Amino acid sequence: MHVTNDRPPLLRAAAGDPAATRALQRGHRAGRLVRLRPGVFLDRSVWESLDPAARHLALARAVAPALPLTTAFSHQTAALVHGWPLIAPPPERVHVIDDHAMTTAHRSGIVRHAGPLPGLTPHSFDGVRVADVLATAVAIVRCTTPSVAAVALDHAVRSATLTLPELLGALPRPPEHGSRRARTVGAALDPRHESVGESFTAVRLVELGDVDVEPQHEFRHPDGGMSRVDFWLPRLGVVIEFDGRQKYRDPSMTGGADPADVLWREKLREDRIRALPEVRAVVRVTWWHLVDPDRLRALFRSHGIVLGS
Numbered sequence: 001m002h003v004t005n006d007r008p009p010l011l012r013a014a015a016g017d018p019a020a021t022r023a024l025q026r027g028h029r030a031g032r033l034v035r036l037r038p039g040v041f042l043d044r045s046v047w048e049s050l051d052p053a054a055r056h057l058a059l060a061r062a063v064a065p066a067l068p069l070t071t072a073f074s075h076q077t078a079a080l081v082h083g084w085p086l087i088a089p090p091p092e093r094v095h096v097i098d099d100h101a102m103t104t105a106h107r108s109g110i111v112r113h114a115g116p117l118p119g120l121t122p123h124s125f126d127g128v129r130v131a132d133v134l135a136t137a138v139a140i141v142r143c144t145t146p147s148v149a150a151v152a153l154d155h156a157v158r159s160a161t162l163t164l165p166e167l168l169g170a171l172p173r174p175p176e177h178g179s180r181r182a183r184t185v186g187a188a189l190d191p192r193h194e195s196v197g198e199s200f201t202a203v204r205l206v207e208l209g210d211v212d213v214e215p216q217h218e219f220r221h222p223d224g225g226m227s228r229v230d231f232w233l234p235r236l237g238v239v240i241e242f243d244g245r246q247k248y249r250d251p252s253m254t255g256g257a258d259p260a261d262v263l264w265r266e267k268l269r270e271d272r273i274r275a276l277p278e279v280r281a282v283v284r285v286t287w288w289h290l291v292d293p294d295r296l297r298a299l300f301r302s303h304g305i306v307l308g309s
Contacts, residue, residue, distance in 0.1 A: 008046045008054075010062060013039040036062035037109050053080050056090035063094050063109055064126040070099040072117055072129040075143055078136040081125045082161065084152040085196050088144065097131065133161050134170050141171055141185055142178035147290075149181065150188040150203035157191045158199075164189060192216045197242040198230055200290045205231070205240075208297060209308020213240075219276055227273050237280030238305055239273055244287065281305060 011033065013021040024041050027033040033041040040062040050058065060077050073081055075095035080086065093106065099115040106112075118135030131139065133156060141149045156162045167189070171182035188203035192215040205213055210233060217232035217239075231240035270282055281303045289296045300307055 007061070008042060008050070008058060010036070010058070011041040011043070037066075052090050053086065056080055056094070059109065060094045060128075061126045064128045067096060067128055068098070068100075070115075070117075071096040071112070072120055072131055073125055074113060074118070074131040074136065075111075075139045078131040079140055079152050081130050082133055082136060082156070084136075084140075084155050086148060087151050087196065087200060088148045096128075134166065137162065137167055138170055138172065138178075141182050146181050146184040146188075146207065147200060147203050150185045150206075151196055151199045153185060154189050154193050154199035154202070155196070157189055158193060160191075164191060187211050190215050194230075195242070195244070197244045197287065197290075200287075201231065201240065201242045201285055204290055204293060204296055205307065207293060208300075210236075219273060219279075221272060221276070225272070227269060229273065234278075236305060236307075237278055238303075239279055239282045241270075241282065241284050242286075243284045 011024055013024055021039070024033060024039075028035050028041060032044055034044050034047040035041050036059055042058060047055065047058070056077065057080055060073060060081070072078075073095065074097040076086060076091050077095040080090060091111070093109055093111045095111045095113065097113045097115060097117055099117045101112050101114045104111065104113050117129075117131075118139075119132040120135075121130045121132050124130065137153050137156060140152055144152075153162075153167060157164050157167060168186050171186055172178040173182070174180075184206055185203065188199070188206045190202065193199045193202055194216070198215065202213065202215065205211070212233060212235050214232045214234065215230065217229055219227045219229065221227065229239045230242050232238075233240065273279055274282055283300060283303055283305070285296065285299065289299050297307070
């Protein structure tokens, strides 16, 4: 299980200490504190410094002491505990499975799913058990969009948290709920994807109807040099590169070079790839294209490419 290093201190109203409780309430009214749930607060400056995933985990820690022993963190909450990326905003409520619940219930700050409890990790998160990676993967497929599920599960496969065969074997099959989404997600998974952007690109390609895709394909040039690309569509002769800002700004990827020099080297690399006889087009995809399938489809059409044809 992923262990988050960023666990900001929560401020709790202590039973039997009305003065401390009133001090916290005054801090909340003054705007210095954010109330996570009744009696649980966090310094506003700390809250505003947290990313959405860390905020959701802070909410999970806030509700943890109030949860019965029959519950476990599940669904998106468990995914974030495991360290999986969610490309959609985390839910406003914390998700748990309750072994004693007969139906799913939405309460203030909590979604309590019906039991029975799935497989659990050997470790807890703030004293609460957590659905294991396989159970979390299946829940994510059933309750989120294919793109959100594929990006999260691709991370699990890439980081060797799950093997692809065991994951595919656990996903819903017809006529089970979620089987159609599972088919899309399963077709997009590949441990060779090297980033969230590549995972997102892969599932969008599946959704647009093209599954004949080779990630991390290597081209050999006449001079003996080699170029590796994010995706190669051999049927269409198309190279796809995911263009994220990190490629040009992250020192670990640029080697400390000036962004303009990095951009120039990338242009020269692309020119060499375009010169290969088997390459018909090089298409650069950004996050802006991926968030809207119609934009992505239009991008390919602007290159004279119709996916899924």
